[in-house]
Amino acid sequence: MSGRTQWRWMMDCAMEQDLRWRFSDEEIALTPSRVAGVSAEEETSRVRAAARLIADAGVAIRVEPVAIGVSIKFLQRFFMLESVTSVHPLEVAPACLFLGCKCQEQAVRAQDVIQSTFKLRTRCAEFPEGEEIMVADPRFFDEKQALLKAERDILRVLNFDLEVRHPYKYLYDLVSSMHGNQSPSNNLISKQIMLVAHCILNDSFSGTDVHLRFDERDIAAVAYYFAAKCIPNCELSSGTYRDATGARHKAWHEFYTSDMDAVEKIGDAIISMYKQDQEKDQRQVPAG
Structure with a gap:
């Protein structure tokens, strides 16, 4: 197989995989969340809040834009197959960021993902900038276990199909x-x-x-x-x-x-x- 022929074959395979993850307006109107009775506005609000969490946390730990985009696509694909009533998008977002960095071969520690997303998730009147969580904090172990479990859930739901085209x-x-x-x-x-x-x-x-x-x-x-x-x-x-x-x-x-x-x-x-x-x-x- 010549170099050009191989390149075209790889592009055709990528296109075919991408089409599997492209949805019509009718499919988007009948997501598991909608079927479960969640309004379009509520579902959109929850998923986009999680997407912003990925984007903000990624910037905070200097993740490349491509890896952030891939991570958000994992999040969006996940909730085309799962309802926001079964798992909150903010619980899945850190694992999407962690997995997206792996797929783009960007070295990011689980500790950095946990600390950055935890800080953003805990912003409130008492902690306007968010709460810091140290490795020695008992809650850190729970956060790490939740991250790894969510990563396994993402892989299961997406059927290990992690091929992503980006613009x-x-x-x-x-x-x-x-x-x-x-x-x-x-x-x-x-x-x-x-x-x-x-x-x-x-x-x-x-x-x-x-x-x-x-x-x-x-x-x-x-x-x-x-x-x-x-x-x-x-x-x-x-x-x-x-x-x-x-x-x-x-x-x-x-x-x-x-x-x-x-x-x-x-x-x-x-x-x-x-x-x-x-x-x-x-x-x-x-x-x-």
Whole structure:
């Protein structure tokens, strides 16, 4: 098998595995939680709170964004098969982060995961920054046992299927192609687009369910579009420009032959996410 043939075979296998974890609107409307009588709003609130816990704890212990995204995808997949009434998402979140780091071969100690997530989970009036838990604390052993048990439960529910496609690589290839085949680190506009688009993708994992519903290439294309719109002097290719040789430059949505209906839905979900965050911030601003 030639190198190119092997690469295409690996890509086809990854695509097939990813399709197994892509859900329709009808399937999302009939999750185990909905069947158990939990409202859509309550289920979404619980799962997204756990996703934010993963994101915040991951940043605190310097986990790479890709590993954080993979961890949140494990969480979302888990609750497509299990109800939030049988296990609280906040109890599963630390194990998802621990497992996601393992899958991305990022060395993270169980102790760091436990301490960071425990601190975030225990924020209250008495402990505004959260409570510290030391290894010598009797509660630490219980937390560690709960982490390992939850990890086994995740592996069982997901049937050890830990293959995850993420949008970051697709974003890099798209930006490189759209801006002169230069590495984004060597091109100022490309670098700016990558920074903004990365932030959008990071937020999309914990603030939307688009990674359960759509192709990661389409999500990367939407993140690129929004990021490019934010960068001054950055022109999006419309697909009509031709260079001196007569070759036509592809439009941004043609690079991965994106499904425009999916692109529109992804865009709406991301816009809605930021609008909700903005409204939440406005409600928290004290009057007067």
